Amino acid sequence: MIHFAFFFVLALYSTGAAAVGIPDSFPVVLDENTGRLDISRHLTYYEDSSSRLNISEIMDRWPKIASEGMPEEAYNFGFSNSTYWFHTRVTNQSSPNDRWIIEGLYPIIDRMEMFVVKADRSIARQTAGDSVPFLLRFRDHHNINFFLKLSSGQSVDVFFRVQTSGAVQMRTLLWDSDRFSSADHQERFLLGLYYGLLVCMAIFNFLIFVSIRDTSYLWYVSYILSYGLLQFTLNGLAFEHLWPESPWWNNRAVGFLISTGMCCVLGFSRSFLALRENAPRLEKVFLAFMVFFVVTGAASLFWPAYGLVIRVNTFAAAVAVGFVILAGGLCLYRRFRPARYFMLAWTALLSGMLLYTLKTFAVVPANFITEFGIQIGSAFEVIILSIALADRLRHMALKNQQVQQEMTEKLESRVAERTSELEAANRQLEALSSTDGLTGVFNRRFFDSRLEEESARCRRQGPMALIMIDVDHFKSFNDNFGHQAGDACLQRLADTLTAVVRRETDIVARYGGEEFAIILPYTDAIGASTLAETVRLTVERDLRFEWEGRPVPVTVSVGVAMAPGGRSVEPGELIAAADGALYASKQAGRNRVTVHPPGNLRPEAGEPVTP
Incomplete structure (x- = not known):
């Protein structure tokens, strides 16, 4: 009887697999302890350079065209014009939960489709992405997400079709629905703290600018706003909260905000480091980059080939970051006092930006640190630059005191000199008034x-x-x-x-x-x-x-x-x-x-x- 039951279950499982006819060497298996599972390394892929294949053709050809072996990291193909297909089999072995969420951790993919193929070869299709209306998502969440209903003992084949003008990254998580909601609350709380910090810093520095009229602070406020909005967009929060019905703008906003943010970074660095006095040649390079990013910002909105623009923009940003670090190091070598905090703060931020850029070009793997490198680095940057701003204000106050003291001493010297001259003149007048004009003796x-x-x-x-x-x-x-x-x-x-x-x-x-x-x-x-x-x-x-x-x-x-x-x-x-x-x-x-x-x-x- 036990043997009969075992063969019955095996036959049922085999029947589901055979119905689709798609082999899978490393399927996703769910059990009673599964709450969150990274399924990125369970995916096989195929690059459709023609972008013409449909799901039926992919299913028929998959055993021959799919990649082999388990990847060491989540797939990251960088910028590509091809359409990528991914596949995995999901089996609910023993979990009592039948409601699951599949989350894509790269929210700025233009279009991502999920096809769920059941044992009877019926296909369910869902669509999401930053060029797809936000209302089509199953959950109102900043990341791409799909719903998967899978009861205990069932298996399905899941295909993903990814087409984007940006980078192709497939770090993908499978969640228990309740766990996903709980994690979403925690993530939103942390992101709220992070963006709240940026807003506070922008207001604080703007008030300083209004008080002392130092353009360095205005550049910094502009950078914080453009950078914060860029991160808001990269995290998918802007599409969720600011422009959910504008997928065209959401798709173009990344390139535009990269240009705007880099222009403000260069302007702030040029002003804060006083490059006109400390490194005049580098100042000209910075100005050239700023003009370039103004052009690419406009191209992000109006140039038809947006994919080319975002690639050029991202590469230029990486080069510009290198020049910013070079300028800071040069000013530090020349003992320019503000450069100490600048290098410490911007090294943290720019390292995060560099990691993000390298991740986009598939030079480094996609993971939590590279995905959120800019947020992590900028959090340290905000803290360090707060100290730098306080030191700058203190240094300016000391300098003003020194200038006032020098002016006071100079004024006192002039007063003493004029007093001495006046006393001499008075003595001369007194002598003239007390001296006989003819003989020179007293009168x-x-x-x-x-x-x-x-x-x-x-x-x-x-x-x-x-x-x-x-x-x-x-x-x-x-x-x-x-x-x-x-x-x-x-x-x-x-x-x-x-x-x-x-x-x-x-x-x-x-x-x-x-x-x-x-x-x-x-x-x-x-x-x-x-x-x-x-x-x-x-x-x-x-x-x-x-x-x-x-x-x-x-x-x-x-x-x-x-x-x-x-x-x-x-x-x-x-x-x-x-x-x-x-x-x-x-x-x-x-x-x-x-x-x-x-x-x-x-x-x-x-x-x-x-x-």
Whole structure:
């Protein structure tokens, strides 16, 4: 009885296989533990270069035309104009589940058809792809998916017909329907976090751009938006949520967004790395690439042969990525500070992009890392560039502080310089206002001010003396030789007085006309009379004035007045006393010194001391 049952099951299984007549060396077998199964390596394939064969012809010829052996990885044929057929047999050996989902993990295949061939050779057909209306899919899901009803003990042959202008990739999963729904929720949650991060970074950088008007941030925002939309399209989410009724645009959007994204990448890199200063030749290369991607972006929308455009576009993107990395490395070698974070961040992103590109050209196998390499790399990029942006802002703030400090120091230096110039000018003006224009000694205005100060000091600290000097017979001098001779005489006299009076505290001033005065702080009667006699004698012996070749004798009369320390004295009294002594010298015969007695400032008290 047991043997009979065994042969009955074997006969039933053989009958199903024989009904279709398609051999399969590695069928897909489902059991009670099957929830998710990668059936990529269970597929055999045939390349229909003419794209003319139909399912009936394929079924009849499959034993002769199908590939042999189990592939090591999921099929990835890269770009091709051919139509590819794939086949596997699915047997539900013991699973109680009869509802299954077959998912294609490459959502941008243009058109993918699934044919389910039952034992009675009846055929069920389903169609999906990014050039097929989204509503035709069994599940509202961003990946291509088909429904398979297969009860326990049943077997079916499954054929896939794939035709696309892009890459042909056949990483395919078979799901328990419930497990598929659960995994879909988890995937959408992770993708939501990822795209949420991109949106936050775009808003954050746009606000920074609005604040500081740095075009690097505007380029970066443009890149994030175009790149995020490209990923949204590559993941099939854009077709699901943004334009489910526009398969033509969905098919063309990938090429257009690659061009837009690369143009923004190049623009951001050119601005962020300051290539105009750091690598001017590379900047020209970047500009040429940007123009190229503008052209290919337009071609993606309007050129009839879209397959050629997407291939050229993808290859150019890979080349441009290499130049971006080269530019970052060159700026890093030249010690450009922002290049450190740039290289770290963009190496992560561009490595993911490079893996994706190589996967598209079938250079590397299609798997989770290569399929989602851009998302993985960009997640790290966003984190690292956040640090880079913070460092950039900090560096800009420090630079602004440095510039402000330099400007402040420069301004302070200029203010100090101008202040010094102003003080010098004021001193010059003060000197001009206090200097006699003819003789160069202090004038009457300065004399009055200084005499008042010294009189006040005398009351507190010590004695002082005032000497008044007048040129003898000066009126006759002017009458005989002229006023020019008189002016020259006064100039020579002023020079003589300045040479004799050497203390810095002593003041020589022109009192008026031919009369001069000398203020002598901290000077007693003996010192004042001695200096007065020196002045008189020096003028008489050493002045030696000549006019028009004729020697002209010049003498002076001198009056000295004293103000002892510790008592109050008015400047007018001191002048009157000195002037009285001077008058006494003239009355006594001129060319002599008269000293007014100390302590008595009456003008008539002076007596001549030098005959």
